[in-house]
Amino acid sequence: MKFAFSTLGVPGLPIPEVVALANRTGYQGVELRAHPEEPVHPGIDERERAAVVEEFKRGGVEILTVAGYARVAAEGGDEDRLSQELDELIRLASDLGASYIRVFPGGGDQDPEAADATAARRLGAAAPLAAEAGVRILLETHDSHRTGADAMRVLGLVGHPQVGALWDVMHTWLGGERPVTSHASLSPHLGYVQVKDIASAQDTTPLALGAGVLPLGECVGLFAGDGDDGWLCWEYEKRWYPAAADLPDLLIPGREHLEALLARGH
Structure with missing residues (x-):
């Protein structure tokens, strides 16, 4: 497996420093939070996009994902605006050479069957552009x-190879849902896995990997022996929990913890 971290853990960090941090801590990739308060988002121009690509290329670090905030199951709303939001994320990912974009369900309290149908319709409509752009x-x-x-x-309703799943283990x-059950459901469509750790179901403040209650050993062990075919991405939600410990000092021990779990296979 290869390792990435999300820029959600280092909010606002300039791209050269993100790349340097990945190199310094042994992470091969980065999940870029695509939000206007961050350096990379759909509003940046061609010159800025090219500069980001060059910075990551120079550092030998992969841009794994453009992590957007489109809510594909949301009830009502402006259909044209949501379609445009998905298109912009796909084009940004393509310009940056990222493999994926991330979207949320956002179905709220509506009837699950209606939310499923809405999400499937919107994802299916965006799939041809994603296929053309080489982005999932x-x-x-x-x-x-x-x-x-x-x-x-x-995903069963969509039935398109360019639309898959991102497994957030929390x-x-x-x-x-038990990890083995999640894995069995998602593995045919899985892009990659987001790992994290928390104190409890009631306290989701981010912790160092292995310091909380999430069954990381069981989750990560499911991928033991997969070689370099997949990614584990640490999503440390510092942006939402400013009092949490700073991520940079946790990155090396976090990667080593994941490596040990993979080596043990459980």
Whole structure:
């Protein structure tokens, strides 16, 4: 497996420093949070995009994902605006050479069948552009669709290879789904895995990997022996928990912890 971290853990950090941090700590890739308060988002121009590509190329670090905030199962809203948001994320990822874009379900409290159909319709409509751009759209296990079973209801309706799943191990655990069950559901469509750790279901403040309650050994062990074919990405939610410990000093021990879990295979 290869290792990445999300820039959600280092909010606002300039791109040269992000690349230097990945190199210094032994991470091969970065998940870029695509938000206007960050250095990289759909509003940056061609020159800025080229500069980002050059910085990552110079550092030998891969841009794994453009992590967007489109909510594909959201009820109502401006259909044209949502379509444009997906298109902009796909084009940004293509320009940057990223493999994926991340989207959320965002179905809220509406009827699950209606939310599934809405998400599938929107994802299916965006899939041809994603295929043309060489980018996969990944639906994260999150909010209204937090388990693998939830995500698979949508992906089964879409049925397009350019639309897959992003497994956030915290949300499937919070949804009461065992890692082996999540893996069985998601693996045919899986882009990669987001790892993290928290104190409890009631306190989701980010912790160092291995310091909390999430079943990381069970999750990561499912990928033992996969070689370099997959990615584990540490999503440390410092942006939402400013009092949490700073991520940079945790990155090396975090990577070493994941390596040990892979070596043990459980």
